[in-house]
Amino acid sequence: MKSNPLALGLARALAVTLLAVPVAHAQQTGGPAPDAVDLDAVKVTGQIVYRDRSADTAPTLSYGVEFFQRFEPRTVGDMLKRVPSVAFVSDVLEYDGARLRGMDPGYTQILVNGKKVPGGGADRSFFVDRIPAEVVERVEIVRSPSANRSGDAVAGAINIVLRDAYEFDGGYVRLGASRFDDGEVTPTVAAVASGAVGDARVLGGISHQGRYNPKQKTSLRYDAPGGEFDNREDQSDIRDGEDTSVNLSYVRDIGEGRLSLSGVYVRTDRTETEHSREYNVPAGTAMDNLLSVNDQVEDIRQDNFAIKGGYGFAMAGGDTEVDLSFSRFDDDTMSTEVEVGYDDGEAPPAWDGFEGTRELTALRDDEFSAALSHRRPAGAAELEFGVDLTRKDRELELGVSEVEAEEEGEPLPPYADFDVTDSDIRENRIDPYLMLSGTAGHLDWETGLRYETTDTRVAVDGESHEHDEGMLLPSAHLRWNLTTNDRLSLSLARTVRRPSFDYLTPVLLEGEYGDNDFIGDPALQQESATGVDLGFEHRIGRRGVVGLNLFYRDVSDLIELVNTGEPSDEALGDFEDEVDDFLADNPGAAPGSPGYPVLDPDSYVYTAANVGDGEVFGVELDLSTPLDAFGLPDTGVFLNYSWLDSNVEDALGTRRFNDQARSVLNVGFMQDLPALGMSFGVSYRRQGDAHARLLAEEVTTRYGEDLEAFVEKRFGDQWSVRLTGTNLLDASKDEVFHKFDTLGDQLDRDHDEYELETESAGPVYQMVVRYAF
Structure with a gap:
């Protein structure tokens, strides 16, 4: 049974929203849909x-x-x-x-x-x-x-x-x-x-x-x-x-x-x-x-x-x-x-x-x-x-x-x-x-x-x-x-x-x-993986937008490394050296002789197998808008912040x-000076x-x-x-x-x-x- 079901993962993502994400507030101004942009003219x-x-x-x-x-x-x-x-x-x-x-x-x-x-x-x-x-x-x-x-x-x-x-x-x-x-x-x-x-x-x-x-x-x-x-x-x-x-x-x-x-x-x-x-x-x-x-x-x-x-x-x-x-x-x-x-x-x-x-x-x-x-x-x-x-x-x-x-x-x-x-x-x-x-x-x-x-x-x-x-x-x-x-x-x-x-x-x-x-x-x-995304988006004026998204992924059959039980080449080489040293000191000895070395490896051959489960969750905020509400239509700002987390069980x-990465933050602004x-x-x-x-x-x-x-x-x-x-x-x-x-x-x-x-x-x-x- 998985330790963290889907509902618990969503609850975690919701619980950290106020702690992990900077608050973005924008006044609702209404207006028509954004105009199309002529890429060449820009x-x-x-x-x-x-x-x-x-x-x-x-x-x-x-x-x-x-x-x-x-x-x-x-x-x-x-x-x-x-x-x-x-x-x-x-x-x-x-x-x-x-x-x-x-x-x-x-x-x-x-x-x-x-x-x-x-x-x-x-x-x-x-x-x-x-x-x-x-x-x-x-x-x-x-x-x-x-x-x-x-x-x-x-x-x-x-x-x-x-x-x-x-x-x-x-x-x-x-x-x-x-x-x-x-x-x-x-x-x-x-x-x-x-x-x-x-x-x-x-x-x-x-x-x-x-x-x-x-x-x-x-x-x-x-x-x-x-x-x-x-x-x-x-x-x-x-x-x-x-x-x-x-x-x-x-x-x-x-x-x-x-x-x-x-x-x-x-x-x-x-x-x-x-x-x-x-x-x-x-x-x-x-x-x-x-x-x-x-x-x-x-x-x-x-x-x-x-x-x-x-x-x-x-x-x-x-x-x-x-x-x-x-x-x-x-x-x-x-x-x-x-x-x-x-x-x-x-x-x-x-x-x-x-x-x-x-x-x-x-x-x-x-x-x-x-x-x-x-x-x-x-x-x-x-x-x-x-x-x-x-x-x-x-x-x-x-x-x-x-x-x-x-x-x-x-x-x-x-x-x-x-x-x-x-x-x-x-x-x-x-x-x-x-x-x-x-x-x-x-x-x-x-x-x-x-x-x-x-x-x-x-x-x-x-x-x-x-x-x-x-x-x-x-x-x-x-x-x-x-x-x-x-x-x-x-x-x-x-x-x-x-x-x-x-x-x-x-x-x-x-x-x-x-x-x-x-x-x-x-x-x-x-x-x-079974995944869910829950998002809210608000349009700011004619050109701006702010969005908040919560996500969760429940990953099954996760591929991890597992031990085949076979000794590694390093372990076999060390064992051969140990046998050679023993035979040099005990001529004529054979397996079963008192003191004859026994293979006891500490390193092995590993492979990949579907043995695990995992979960990934987080919160994503993005903001991109001109500052029309502040009388600055030629000033644009953008910000996005993502808080990311996950859980996986391995041998340790x-x-x-x-x-x-625990988080990703981007923030910036652009200022146009039309007169210049x-x-x-x-x-x-x-x-x-x-x-x-x-x-x-x-x-x-x-x-x-x-x-x-x-x-x-x-x-x-x-x-x-x-x-x-x-x-x-x-x-x-x-x-x-x-x-x-x-x-x-x-x-x-x-x-x-x-x-x-x-x-x-x-x-x-x-x-x-x-x-x-």
């Missing part, structure tokens, strides 16, 4: 754009690109760090794996134009910093799914809507440069244009931008908290690369229907260079205290593209739509690490070895989907039904070569003999659904059923494993329009999370968790979901602490405050210049690591190592010129 005018009030019955927050654009975001990740409940546990100035409600990125569904896209993450996540901000029209945060969308969205979904030829008219050119703390300057160039071409409408865009992030890290290591100092590591970490993207859209009426074609391609070239030195003293860089010199270089090339075609037409008294799409993610990475070690048992430390490791990764993730849907009136309601077909093929080849020098001064031998592992994971899905929606007085409603089937085949080094699973996913959404300005919403939905690819792959990974090994299980079942007791043709603004972000407890390791992550600012000058209706500054407070990432060899050591708090790590980066300044036409 490029050079001073009009401040706010969070949109979505018309969807399902709880959805919609943010047009101009909500973010004043701060000149480079990627979708830079955009998402400003919206409610989205957290990141990445390096400083990196915003890659979006964690909606603070949960692992694998619990968040990332959509592009409403369709899933493959990514490189083993947890099925998609790195949102791979999509340039220039190709985006708006971002939607879908808090609870409907039946006509894929159900793998336990935390919710983020829909990235690209610019469409049917909605966008005109164009612009963007030129700029960014200057980083170490003096490096990178360029950015983009152009977008759209208009009529014969009977069709066409949009095209191209973007090229330099990506750069210089960081410094310092790690202090001890044998235990408060214990004896062991070593210090100083590291420089530079990520240098460039992104190039192209996006196209074509829309044309053909016969009684409309044809739409779209595509986006993103190419990433990136080099990550780390240089580290270890010393046996807390401060100082004297050669007599040097323990090791380590250099690591990763050369990364990623190609990501998606194409989609759709045709909608009237049929049988309703509207029918056929969609086809194909997405591909290619990742080719060569990682090389070399290290020179020194033995501090001598004074000064003597040369103790020179070794290198090269790892070659070739990943291809293809996803093909087809969808057929039909909408038609059903009395006073609307009926929609359809089926989604998806085929995923993920091929991964991993090669590892290790070499070492025999004598001091010798170069490393060539990387020749690679230990290669091939894996291929294929998934076929057939997902039919049925949905009804309608309006009854002041009540908008929607309800539906979706049945998702997953046929999985895992092939590793010639061995194949298959697993089939089906799950029924009901959903229901209610929105009560209390007044023209106030509405209350309630959503219930069942969702799923499919297992991470590394948890499905039966490959033995030695020393994956301390001294413990790990092997995946291809028969893992999906996690499922109760904890939160790993790396779930200028604008300026400030944005402040603070993310709460995150904790993770894994087998043999526990981590606490803390981020400093992030401050951004911009100032803009406009010249007529076509030219604008923006200067932005990010990371103006020199935010740092501070981590505390508790490391152990075995689960027994972790329970007894017998540390292998205790580490304090700090990572920091300086401010980044960007100058951008835009010309609209």
Whole structure:
């Protein structure tokens, strides 16, 4: 029996509302619905754009690109760090794996134009910093799914809507440069244009931008908290690369229907260079205290593209739509690490070895989907039904070569003999659904059923494993329009999370968790969650909105690590050494001889299994409005605050979901000066602490405050210049690591190592010129 039922979780969320959320008060002023915004005109005018009030019955927050654009975001990740409940546990100035409600990125569904896209993450996540901000029209945060969308969205979904030829008219050119703390300057160039071409409408865009992030890290290591100092590591970490993207859209009426074609391609070239030195003293860089010199270089090339075609037409008294799409993610990475070690048992430390490791990764993730849907009136309601077909093929080849020098001064031998592992994971899905929606007085409603089937085949080094699973996913959404300005919403939905690819792959990974090994299980079942969202939203004047949302997720069949009972490679090696030593002292001895060693391992082979349950709950507040009520129509403010919590049981007791931030706060303002043709603004972000407890390791992550600012000058209706500054407070990432060899050591708090790590980066300044036409 679960210790916390759904009702108790909701009660907790309600109980903390007054304690966890700053109070936002706004005067009800009434007024008509917000006017539509001309996206092209906003490029050079001073009009401040706010969070949109979505018309969807399902709880959805919609943010047009101009909500973010004043701060000149480079990627979708830079955009998402400003919206409610989205957290990141990445390096400083990196915003890659979006964690909606603070949960692992694998619990968040990332959509592009409403369709899933493959990514490189083993947890099925998609790195949102791979999509340039220039190709985006708006971002939607879908808090609870409907039946006509894929159900793998336990935390919710983020829909990235690209610019469409049917909605966008005109164009612009963007030129700029960014200057980083170490003096490096990178360029950015983009152009977008759209208009009529014969009977069709066409949009095209191209973007090229330099990506750069210089960081410094310092790690202090001890044998235990408060214990004896062991070593210090100083590291420089530079990520240098460039992104190039192209996006196209074509829309044309053909016969009684409309044809739409779209595509986006993103190419990433990136080099990550780390240089580290270890010393046996807390401060100082004297050669007599040097323990090791380590250099690591990763050369990364990623190609990501998606194409989609759709045709909608009237049929049988309703509207029918056929969609086809194909997405591909290619990742080719060569990682090389070399290290020179020194033995501090001598004074000064003597040369103790020179070794290198090269790892070659070739990943291809293809996803093909087809969808057929039909909408038609059903009395006073609307009926929609359809089926989604998806085929995923993920091929991964991993090669590892290790070499070492025999004598001091010798170069490393060539990387020749690679230990290669091939894996291929294929998934076929057939997902039919049925949905009804309608309006009854002041009540908008929607309800539906979706049945998702997953046929999985895992092939590793010639061995194949298959697993089939089906799950029924009901959903229901209610929105009560209390007044023209106030509405209350309630959503219930069942969702799923499919297992991470590394948890499905039966490959033995030695020393994956301390001294413990790990092997995946291809028969893992999906996690499922029953969720509820309860929200209230109030419109402030014509353009403002404030909302409060409570959410709860009851997660079943949670995937956790379990002990197979098999001894680890480390334990077997120690036992063999013990037997060899015994035989050397007792020639001719055999098993059963007095004193003959008995295998008594303290580290094991672990696997993943569906063994647990968990719950996630929290409160989300968002405010976005001009200060009309105070006579300041040219001043806009925004604030969102999320209080997040969860419970999971593991072998050590109760904890939160790993790396779930305790809170996320964003607050800022924008001021337009129409008489001067200028604008300026400030944005402040603070993310709460995150904790993770894994087998043999526990981590606490803390981020400093992030401050951004911009100032803009406009010249007529076509030219604008923006200067932005990010990371103006020199935010740092501070981590505390508790490391152990075995689960027994972790329970007894017998540390292998205790580490304090700090990572920091300086401010980044960007100058951008835009010309609209």
